[in-house]
Amino acid sequence: MLGKPVVAAGVVLSLAVTLTSCATASGSSEARALEEALQPVREAQSYRMTGEIRSPDGTKTPFDAQVIAGGDCKGTVGGAESLLSKGRVWTRWKDSAVDQAVSLLNDGRAASAGPVTPAGDVPAWEAARLLRGAYMVTELPAETPQLEGIAAVCKTGELLAGASSSDSDVLPEPVTERRGARLRPLTLTDGPVRIRVYVPEHGKPSARLAEYHVEGGRSFFVRFSGLGEPVTVTPPRNQQTVSSSDVMSLLRS
Numbered sequence: 633m634l635g636k637p638v639v640a641a642g643v644v645l646s647l648a649v650t651l652t653s654c655a656t657a658s659g660s661s662e663a664r665a666l667e668e669a670l671q672p673v674r675e676a677q678s679y680r681m682t683g684e685i686r687s688p689d690g691t692k693t694p695f696d697a698q699v700i701a702g703g704d705c706k707g708t709v710g711g712a713e714s715l716l717s718k719g720r721v722w723t724r725w726k727d728s729a730v731d732q733a734v735s736l737l738n739d740g741r742a743a744s745a746g747p748v749t750p751a752g753d754v755p756a757w758e759a760a761r762l763l764r765g766a767y768m769v770t771e772l773p774a775e776t777p778q779l780e781g782i783a784a785v786c787k788t789g790e791l792l793a794g795a796s797s798s799d800s801d802v803l804p805e806p807v808t809e810r811r812g813a814r815l816r817p818l819t820l821t822d823g824p825v826r827i828r829v830y831v832p833e834h835g836k837p838s839a840r841l842a843e844y845h846v847e848g849g850r851s852f853f854v855r856f857s858g859l860g861e862p863v864t865v866t867p868p869r870n871q872q873t874v875s876s877s878d879v880m881s882l883l884r885s
Contacts, residue, residue, distance in 0.1 A: 662802040666795070666818045669829055669837040673856050674793040677701050680858035681789050685709075686851040697785045698858070701793075704865035705786035714781035717867045721774070722767040723781035724868075734760045736778045738883045759882045766872040768879060777850065779876045788852045792842045795820055795827045807833050815840055824848065 673679060678700050685693045697707035706715040711729025715722045725733045738756050770779045777784060805817040808830070815830040824847035831837040845851040 665837040666802045669831045669839040676859040678863040683854040695785045698863045716783045719772045721770045721781045724767045762874045766874045770876040
């Protein structure tokens with residue numbers, strides 16, 4: 633079974649969700665197609681994920697991640713460079729994206745009117761000043777999804793790869809067209825968790841597109857590529873850093 637997720641801070645990364653291997657997986661043709669489609673991802677030692685995160689409010693955030701299966705990863709999320717290594721995340725935003733990042737961390741309140749003169753929210757301005765040109769370092773699990781950086785994306789890849797081992801039923805849906813290709817959606821649902829994998833209408837099943845959705849939380853739309861291509865992840869050295877706990881303390885002051 634899919635474990636019951638906690639739809640709160642760190643909606644994917646702090647999930648108690650693990651799609652565990654079960655010998656009693658559904659024997660339907662749809663379940664077999666889902667397992668076959670995801671098997672290359674599940675067996676790959678590394679891969680690339682591209683796509684977007686969709687928040688409940690409709691916000692869409694693109695991502696591009698290189699993943700070492702079961703371990704570290706690196707890439708970009710929105711306007712940020714981000715890296716996960718050994719339970720710690722480093723995230724650095726482009727200067728042009730810092731104010732928006734602070735606004736997301738600060739419940740939508742604006743960060744600043746400019747890099748020199750504070751706007752009405754001085755703590756937010758101070759937080760933005762700390763983040764410009766620096767890596768924000770977060771120890772996992774994070775207290776909010778916004779602090780997770782690339783980590784939530786990479787964890788989603790693991791959950792999708794493991795979905796084929798779930799004992800929940802896999803249901804077919806009407807064929808749809810994506811990027812000029814006719815695809816057959818296969819959907820696995822357990823409680824608030826829904827996973828949908830799109831495979832070719834005919835021929836050998838392969839995961840052309842996958843979705844991971846938690847009711848009331850974020851949705852991840854993923855395309856896998858570069859299966860088995862080497863990936864190295866090295867934490868930043870001799871770079872300016874700021875703790876995410878210090879940033880959040882400023883915003884709460």
